[in-house]
Amino acid sequence: MAADWLGSVVSINCGVTLGVYQGEVASVDQASQTISLRQPYHNGVKCPVPEVTFSAMDIKELKFLEIQKAVCKSGSDPRVMTEPAIMPSGRSIQSNRSTHSHVTSSTAPVTILRRAPAGSSTSRGPTQAALKKNGRNGAATGPMRPKDEECFGDATDEGLDTDFDFEGNLALFDKAAVFSQIDGTNVHSSRVHPHGNVTEQKPSSYRHDENILQVKPVVYRQITVPQHGGKEYCTDSGLVVPTVPYELHKRLLEAAECCGLSLERRLETIGVCSSQMALTLLGGPNRLTPKNVHQRPTVVLLCGPHIQGAQGISCGRHLANHEVEVFLFLPNFVKMQEQVTNELNLYIRTSRKQVASVKDLPTSPVDLLINCLDCHENLLLSEQAWYQSVADWANQNRAPVLSIDPPVSGQRQTIEAKWTLSLGLPLPSDVRDSRVYLCDLGIPKMVFQKVGINYHSPFGCKFVIPLHPA
Missing domain, CATH: 2.30.30.100 (SH3 type barrels.)
Structure with a gap:
């Protein structure tokens, strides 16, 4: 058989x-x-x-x-x-x-x-x-x-x-064909019409960073201003951020105060964002740890008797709360605004290291200088003797400088900054070698519209973002 x-x-x-x-x-x-x-x-x-x-x-x-x-x-x-x-x-x-x-x-x-x-x-x-x-x-x-x-x-x-x-x-499987599909070597697959015509071609595989959903083209110029400052920046994702004149920026802040975003709330926001940026510049989690208390970073704050100085004092208070050794310079022989006095009262409850003379500032190099001496309203402040002596000390200390709300174009800048932090929208500046950052003040979109600015937030998931020359 x-x-x-x-x-x-x-x-x-x-x-x-x-x-x-x-x-x-x-x-x-x-x-x-x-x-x-x-x-x-x-x-x-x-x-x-x-x-x-x-x-x-x-x-x-x-x-x-x-x-x-x-x-x-x-x-x-x-x-x-x-x-x-x-x-x-x-x-x-x-x-x-x-x-x-x-x-x-x-x-x-x-x-x-x-x-x-x-x-x-x-x-x-x-x-x-x-x-x-x-x-x-x-x-x-x-x-x-x-x-x-x-x-x-x-x-x-x-x-x-x-x-x-x-x-x-x-061994019975065609492993080469399977792995070619996984690796994406078959880039396109065609859908054939019953009569033999190819009606559609679509990718058979996608990379991990590709979006399989069809989206509208990205509009990179999402902020338009009625008065241009003459210079433009762009974010890491390519969004265009224009500069605005100081007068338009001032009207924007006044409109925010009328809508309920008071000066005190704005000072607190600036203090939190600027201190977070300063902590990152100091080393962040690699420097500020419980096991590294013997190497606490040292920061010197140079503040004037004006709103810009109040912003620096708010930043120093938050830095002191994070175990940073802060030295605050604030002249006591000139008249201070009310907001500066209020911020100073909060600061001395956190740290008592406040000096009013240049000779009391640290003689050894420090980790970071934060410059808040300049004022947009008082252009003659930089010509006073105490201001020039503080500027000379800062330039001789050779520590990196972070400038908060820096002077606009045409104003004298005696302290060169490595980083500058603009507020809300950047102002035109003559600084060339400084790295520009932008801080989110939390101003509602309706407030921008009141001053004629078509605004879409460029911050994404952050409150402080870097800006690059466009």
Whole structure:
């Protein structure tokens, strides 16, 4: 009956070492216990040789993929056939599909019975067919049915002695095609119209930073002003931020106060944002840690008796609250505005390091200087003797300088700043080598509209952003 298997398509599993073969049965030799496949495939790849022969000792499992038509036409059931005399004992072959129309189930297992060699380790006692016959016919001499068979059926332990061949099954997949899709080498996939016309091309894969949703083009000029300051900046994301004249900036702050954003609230906002920037410049979490109390950074605040000075005092109070050693210079021989006095009263409750003379300032280099001496209203302040002496001390200290609300174009700048912090919208400035930053004052959008400014916030998730020359 070995000739009945000729022409059938089978899959032979030879274990991890040899792998899985598929092909058409060319011959079955009962004497030598071998089977030959023509046009074989090894692990899904066509073999370079036209025929491969296997020994029964190498075969772990044999499955039928297609049974040749002659067997089905003979009238015999292809699910129970005569052994081709090559399978070891206790192993089965399965038919996955049949070409005959009267076969009711194409996936039913085909059981092959063969006498195992003496001392074979693969023999597991009586076969399932023997247990089934003796147990259900009630023969007194037959073995008793196992409890698993009574509870779960006849084929409970079928195939449990064979491990699943992960490597053999993995070899059947086209890994190159899968990885090419993952890597995005197939850039575009086309949708073909039923008449053959390509109607659409779309990317089959996207990078992690690509948006798969269609969005409107970005408008980078989202802030327009009625009076231009003559210079423009741009943010890290490319948004354009124009400068405004000092008169327009002043009207903007006055409109904010009329809408409820008082000067005290603005001073607190500036103090928080400027102190946060200063803490970052001082080293942030790498410098200010509980284990580094012996190396606390030192900051000197140079403040004048005006609103700009009050902004610096507010910044110094927040820095002192974060365990920064702050020295505040504020002249006590000139008349101070009310806001300066209020901020000073809050500061001395946090830190008592306040000096009014240049000779009381630190003689050793400090970590950071914060300049708040200049005033937009009083242009003659920089000509006074005390101002010039403080400016000379600052230039000789050689510490990096952060200037808050710096002078506008045309005003004298005696202290060179490495960083400048503008408020709300930048003012035109003659400073060239300074890095410009912008602080969010929290002014509502409706307030900008009242002074003729079409405004969209450029800050995103931050309150202080860097600006670059456009």
